[in-house]
Amino acid sequence: MNPGQHIVWYEPLRVGDIITMKQKTHDKWIRRRHCYITNELNFFDQRHVKKATWWATLILPRTREDIGRFARA
Numbered sequence: 001m002n003p004g005q006h007i008v009w010y011e012p013l014r015v016g017d018i019i020t021m022k023q024k025t026h027d028k029w030i031r032r033r034h035c036y037i038t039n040e041l042n043f044f045d046q047r048h049v050k051k052a053t054w055w056a057t058l059i060l061p062r063t064r065e066d067i068g069r070f071a072r073a
Contacts, residue, residue, distance in 0.1 A: 003036070005056045011049060018046040026055060035060040 013019065026040040041054040061067045 003057050003059055005054065007052060007054045009052045011045075011051050013045075013051060017051075019051065020044050033062075035062060 021041055021043050023039055023041045025037060027036075027038040029036050036057060036059055038055055038057045041056065042050060043052045043054070044050055061070045
């Protein structure tokens with residue numbers, strides 16, 4: 001499930017830009033017996049100028065087996 005996301009744009013994307021993305025875990029927590037994770041995704045152009053940052057939060061299955069079943073569904 002996707003309970004939320006937030007995007008900040010620093011510069012517009014232009015036709016011909018080559019965009020790369022670097023991802024890292026920003027936060028993890030448990031609330032009401034649900035596991036949450038927020039990933040931070042940073043987008044850069046071919047000159048390594050940051051174009052945007054996107055924080056995406058997901059509710060994860062509780063066990064590795066549940067994650068496997070979720071990924072294969």
